Amino acid sequence: MARFLQPRSPLCPTTIRTASKAFITKRGRSIHTTKAAAAAIPIAIRTIWMAASVHWITSRSSCLRAFNATKRCGRTIPKKSKPEANYLRQFLTINKEKKMNIKKLACACFCLALMSAGALAKENAVETTDFQGVTIAGEEINLSDYRGKVVIVDFWASWCGPCKREFPFLVQLYKKVNKGERQYLEILAINLDGQPEMMKKFLTDLDDEVPFPILTDPEGKLPKKYKVEAMPTTLFIDREGKIRFRHKGFEKDHMQTYISELMALLKEDVQK
Numbered sequence: 001m002a003r004f005l006q007p008r009s010p011l012c013p014t015t016i017r018t019a020s021k022a023f024i025t026k027r028g029r030s031i032h033t034t035k036a037a038a039a040a041i042p043i044a045i046r047t048i049w050m051a052a053s054v055h056w057i058t059s060r061s062s063c064l065r066a067f068n069a070t071k072r073c074g075r076t077i078p079k080k081s082k083p084e085a086n087y088l089r090q091f092l093t094i095n096k097e098k099k100m101n102i103k104k105l106a107c108a109c110f111c112l113a114l115m116s117a118g119a120l121a122k123e124n125a126v127e128t129t130d131f132q133g134v135t136i137a138g139e140e141i142n143l144s145d146y147r148g149k150v151v152i153v154d155f156w157a158s159w160c161g162p163c164k165r166e167f168p169f170l171v172q173l174y175k176k177v178n179k180g181e182r183q184y185l186e187i188l189a190i191n192l193d194g195q196p197e198m199m200k201k202f203l204t205d206l207d208d209e210v211p212f213p214i215l216t217d218p219e220g221k222l223p224k225k226y227k228v229e230a231m232p233t234t235l236f237i238d239r240e241g242k243i244r245f246r247h248k249g250f251e252k253d254h255m256q257t258y259i260s261e262l263m264a265l266l267k268e269d270v271q272k
Contacts, residue, residue, distance in 0.1 A: 126243045128235075129225055133190070133215040136199075141188070141213060144241070150265045151237040152187045155223060158202035159193070160231040166250035171208050173258065177266070178211075184266055187212040190222055192231070234258075238265050 130144045143151070154170060156163040170187055177185040191214060193199045203210060217223070226235065229248065236245035245261045247254060 128237055128241050128243050131222055131225065133188075133217065133222070135213045135215055136196075137213075139213070141215065143188070143237075146186050146188075147241050148239050149186050150184065150239060150262065152185065152262075153226075153235040153237060154187060154189045154232055155192060155226070155228045155234075156189060156232040157192045158198045162250040163232045164202075165252075166232050166234070166254070167202075168206060168208070169250075169255055169258075170212075171206070171210055173262070174212055175208075177262070185262070188215060189213070190215045190217055192217060192220070192223060192228075194218065194220075236261055236265060238268065 128143065130142060133141050135141060143153070152170065154166070156167060158164075167189070170189070174185060174187050189210070189212060191199045193216075196216070199214075199216070203214070222228075223233075226233070232248075232250055234247040234250070235243050238244050244265060247257075
C-alpha cells in the first residue's frame with residue numbers, strides 16, 4: 001500500500017481502483033462490506049495521497065517541483081480564459097531560481113480546488129426524493145415545486161447547539177443571495193423539535209425575521225427518508241433536483257464551505 005502514497009506515483013483511476021481492491025480483498029477473496037464502505041475506500045485513498053503530496057510540496061522550494069507535484073495530484077491547468085487559472089500560473093512558474101511562497105501556493109491550490117468542486121460534486125450527485133410538508137403558516141409545500149432553483153434543505157432543532165450557530169448564518173446567506181427581484185436560492189428549514197413552543201421561542205429570539213419557510217415533521221418521517229444522523233444536517237440540492245452536497249453539524253469553518261458550494265451551484269444555474 002505504501003507505494004500508492006508516494007507523490008511520485010501518478011494518481012490515476014487505475015491506481016485508485018488497484019489500491020481499493022487491495023483493501024476489500026484478502027487472499028483473493030472478497031471481504032464482506034457495505035456498498036457505502038466500499039465507495040468510501042477510494043475517497044480515503046485519494047485524501048491520504050493528497051495529504052502526502054502536500055507534505056512533499058511544502059518540503060521543497062522549487063516552483064518547478066511544485067508544478068510537477070500539482071500535476072501529479074490529478075489536477076490539470078485549466079484554460080487561460082479562467083481568471084483562477086491565471087492566478088495559479090503566477091505561483092507555479094517554471095523557474096528553478098525562484099523560491100516558492102508556501103502561503104501563495106496554498107491559496108492557488110485552493111482556487112483550483114474550487115474550480116473542480118462543481119464537476120466532482122455532479123459526479124457524486126444523488127437524486128432526491130420528493131416530499132410534502134406544511135409550514136408553520138399552514139402552507140402546503142412540495143420539494144418538487146422548487147425544481148429549477150438551488151435549494152438548501154436544513155434539518156434543525158432549537159435545542160441543538162450547532163443549529164443555533166448555523167440558523168442565523170442561513171438567514172443572512174438567503175438575504176444576500178436574493179437581494180434582487182429574482183429568487184436564486186430557496187431554503188426549507190425542517191424543524192425536528194416535536195414541541196412547537198420551543199421552536200417558536202427560538203425563532204422569536206432571533207435578531208432577524210426568517211425569510212424562508214419553516215416546516216415541521218411531527219411524525220419524524222423525513223429524517224428517516226433522508227438518513228439524517230446528526231443535527232443539523234444540511235443538503236444542497238441543484239436545480240435538477242439532485243443532492244450535490246451534504247453536511248453534518250456546523251462550525252465556523254463551514255461558512256466558507258457553504259458559500260463556495262452555493263456559488264458553484266448558482267453558477268451552473270446561470271450558465272444553463
